[in-house]
Amino acid sequence: MEKNICKLGKNKLIILGVIAFLLLALIISLIWYFVSISAVDKSNNNEIEITIPLGSSSNNIAKILKDKQIIRNEMSFRIYVKMNNITDFKAGTYYLRQNMNLKEITNMLQTGVMHDPNQLKITYIEGKNFRWLAKEISDITNNTEEDVFNLVENEEYIDSLIDKYWFITEDIKNEDIYYSLEGYLFPDTYAIQSKDTTVEEIFEKMLDRMENILNEYKETIENNGYSTHKILTIASIIEMESMNEEGRKDVSSVIYNRLEKNMPIQSDVTTYYAFKIDMGERDLYQKEINTYNPYNTRGPNMNGKLPIGPISSVSKSSIEAALNPNKTNYLFFVADKNGKLYFTETDEEHNQIINQLKDEGLWLEYN
Numbered sequence: 001m002e003k004n005i006c007k008l009g010k011n012k013l014i015i016l017g018v019i020a021f022l023l024l025a026l027i028i029s030l031i032w033y034f035v036s037i038s039a040v041d042k043s044n045n046n047e048i049e050i051t052i053p054l055g056s057s058s059n060n061i062a063k064i065l066k067d068k069q070i071i072r073n074e075m076s077f078r079i080y081v082k083m084n085n086i087t088d089f090k091a092g093t094y095y096l097r098q099n100m101n102l103k104e105i106t107n108m109l110q111t112g113v114m115h116d117p118n119q120l121k122i123t124y125i126e127g128k129n130f131r132w133l134a135k136e137i138s139d140i141t142n143n144t145e146e147d148v149f150n151l152v153e154n155e156e157y158i159d160s161l162i163d164k165y166w167f168i169t170e171d172i173k174n175e176d177i178y179y180s181l182e183g184y185l186f187p188d189t190y191a192i193q194s195k196d197t198t199v200e201e202i203f204e205k206m207l208d209r210m211e212n213i214l215n216e217y218k219e220t221i222e223n224n225g226y227s228t229h230k231i232l233t234i235a236s237i238i239e240m241e242s243m244n245e246e247g248r249k250d251v252s253s254v255i256y257n258r259l260e261k262n263m264p265i266q267s268d269v270t271t272y273y274a275f276k277i278d279m280g281e282r283d284l285y286q287k288e289i290n291t292y293n294p295y296n297t298r299g300p301n302m303n304g305k306l307p308i309g310p311i312s313s314v315s316k317s318s319i320e321a322a323l324n325p326n327k328t329n330y331l332f333f334v335a336d337k338n339g340k341l342y343f344t345e346t347d348e349e350h351n352q353i354i355n356q357l358k359d360e361g362l363w364l365e366y367n
Contacts, residue, residue: 036076070097166211172229183309331344
C-alpha cells in the first residue's frame with residue numbers, strides 16, 4: 001500500500017513537473033513571439049526600400065523583409081500572418097522603417113500604401129519641373145525656394161554629387177543649364193523627419209532613389225551610345241509629351257529617328273521650358289518658337305540636337321522608353337488639346353492630322 005502511495009506521489013510530481021515545464025515553455029514562447037513582432041529598432045526612422053513581387057507568398061515576403069532587416073525573424077511573421085488570417089498582400093515598392101512593428105508593416109502591405117500616412121512627406125510629381133519642386137519644398141519645410149535654387153548653384157555641392165553618384169557627370173555643370181539637378185531627382189513620395197529637414201537631405205533621398213532605378217539599366221546605358229544625361233533628357237521630353245505610358249516608346253522612336261536624320265526634334269514642351277512657361281499657363285508666342293535657346297528644339301540651329309538638359313522629372317516608364325524605343329519609321333507626332341498623340345511618317349500626313357485637329361477644334365493655337 002505504501003509503495004502504491006509513493007508511486008502515486010511520484011506520478012503527481014512528474015505530472016506537475018511536465019505542467020510546469022509546459023507553462024514555462026509557453027511563457028518563453030509568448031515572450032519570444034511578442035518580442036519578435038515588435039520593431040527591430042524603435043529609434044531608427046530611416047526608410048528602406050522594399051519590393052514585393054507580384055504573386056509573392058507569405059514565406060517569400062517574410063524572407064524579403066528579414067533580408068532587409070525590417071523584421072526580427074521569418075517565423076514570427078508567418079505565425080502573425082496565419083493567426084490574423086492575412087492573405088491579401090499587394091505587390092509593389094514600399095518604404096518601410098525599422099521602427100515599425102508587424103501590425104504596421106502588414107497594414108501597409110495590405111493597403112498598398114507605400115509610406116506611413118501619418119509621417120511628414122514631400123511628393124514630387126512625374127513631369128513637374130525643378131521650379132515646382134522648389135515651391136513644394138518651401139511650402140512643406142522651413143526651407144525657402146531661394147535655399148533650393150542656391151543649393152544647385154553651389155559648385156562644391158554639385159562636385160560632391162558627381163563624386164558620389166555614378167550617373168551624375170560634369171554634364172550638369174554646363175552654364176546654359178537652368179537647374180543642374182533637373183531630371184535627376186526621382187519623382188515619388190518621400191518621408192521627412194521634420195520641417196527642419198534640409199534641402200540636402202531631401203535631395204539625397206531623391207538621388208538615392210534615382211540611383212536605385214538607374215542601376216537596373218546601368219549596362220544598357222553604358223552600351224546605348226548616349227550618356228545618362230542625354231537619356232534623362234530624352235526621357236523628360238517623353239514624359240512631357242505623353243500623358244500616360246501608352247505611346248511613350250513611339251514618342252521615343254520619333255526623337256531618335258529625327259536625331260539620326262539630323263532633323264530638329266521640334267517639341268513644344270522644350271519651348272515652354274526654354275522660356276520658363278508652365279504648361280497650361282498660356283499658349284506659346286510665335287516669336288518664342290522662332291528664338292534660339294539651347295533648350296528650344298523648335299528654334300533655329302537645333303538640327304539633330306537634344307535640349308541642353310532635362311526639362312522635368314522623369315518616371316521609370318519614360319526612362320524605359322528612352323532606352324528601348326519602338327522600331328518605327330515615324331518622324332512626326334502631334335498631341336491634341338486632350339493629350340492624344342498622333343504619329344505619322346511624312347510631312348504630308350502630319351499636316352493632314354493638324355488640319356483635321358483644327359477642323360475639330362482640338363488644335364493648340366499660338367498667339
